[in-house]
Amino acid sequence: MATPNTEIERLLRDRLAEVQERIAELAKAPEPGSGIGFGKRIGDGTSEAISRRNDIGVGNSLLVTEEKLTHALAKLDEGSYGRCDHCGDPIAPGRLQVAPESALCIDCAR
Numbered sequence: 001m002a003t004p005n006t007e008i009e010r011l012l013r014d015r016l017a018e019v020q021e022r023i024a025e026l027a028k029a030p031e032p033g034s035g036i037g038f039g040k041r042i043g044d045g046t047s048e049a050i051s052r053r054n055d056i057g058v059g060n061s062l063l064v065t066e067e068k069l070t071h072a073l074a075k076l077d078e079g080s081y082g083r084c085d086h087c088g089d090p091i092a093p094g095r096l097q098v099a100p101e102s103a104l105c106i107d108c109a110r
């Protein structure tokens with residue numbers, strides 16, 4: 001039982017909006033040390049630096065996710081959604097269910 005494309009598109013767009021919202025939040029996050037914005041105070045410089053680095057890591061992975069979602073929507077548009085970008089084989093429905101933004105089959109993603 002395949003998920004209808006309209007359903008997938010809505011799901012992808014929802015996720016995209018969510019990711020873009022988080023990116024916007026990170027972009028306007030206060031500088032470390034200001035003591036606001038993260039719901040907790042950071043004591044020393046080391047954990048502050050780590051926290052800052054984590055924010056950047058989160059930001060990067062959000063950008064990657066955003067790109068994947070945009071790509072998945074484009075594939076949906078051109079009718080190649082659910083097919084592997086690399087080998088053209090169908091992507092397992094279970095994989096798409098877990099990660100609807102997948103553009104590679106399990107074999108090619110390895």
Ligand SMILES: [Zn+2]
Pocket residue numbers: 084085086087088089104105106107108109
């Ligand atoms: Zn493949």
